[in-house]
Amino acid sequence: MAKELNTTPATVSRGLRNDPRISASMKERVRKLAKERGYKLDPETTRLMAHIRSTRDKRTDSVLALLPDAHKPGELSQDPYTRNVIQGAQKRAEELGFRLETLRLREPGMTQSRLETILYTRAIHGVLIPPQADLPHDIIVSVRGFTD
Structure with a gap:
């Protein structure tokens, strides 16, 4: 099914x-x-x-979302600076007890509404936006509403 x-x-x-x-x-x-x-x-x-x-033991994951605006997985990591930023964020998140989950903004079917649903249902504690060329306006509005 x-x-x-x-x-x-x-x-x-x-x-x-x-x-x-x-x-x-x-x-x-x-x-x-x-x-x-x-x-x-x-x-x-x-x-x-x-x-x-x-x-069973209840899992209490503390999750942060990484929101890359890449067209393909790994596209942002081709740039050495951005790759270092993402790796540093991953390392620091783990040190602080967080799990970093990547939500690709250009994934088929990813809309503002879908992103908001994911952020809410997965109880995501924060959002990290790595350096990128062009972030869609509706996503910026969605993330601002999430963090307010």
């Missing part, structure tokens, strides 16, 4: 469980496809997974 929905198995699982981290539209798409296929949750598997989720 995940491939057909162009998503991950975890998203499908969350959609079937009505997880609040999944958008209403994705939940609807998951449920519709599951219904078409006659899929039903196995109550024993559901019970076991609920037990596993409730007993």
Whole structure:
């Protein structure tokens, strides 16, 4: 189902469980496809997974987003200065207990709304914008709203 929905198995699982981290539209798409296929949750598997989720250590990631405006992954790292800035940010983030997650602004389907959703649902604590030539205005507005 995940491939057909162009998503991950975890998203499908969350959609079937009505997880609040999944958008209403994705939940609807998951449920519709599951219904078409006659899929039903196995109550024993559901019970076991609920037990596993409730007993494992809770992860408290502190995440910072790196927002490169590159057309291709690795494009910014071709410039030695920018590569050093990004590597320095990565190292310092780790020293301070943060994980640096790259969100490519030119990724297909990345819109202002999508970026805002990602920043919110992943509980991103801050945004790092490396040196780059041209940052879209709507992204700047979105990030300013996130940081205010």
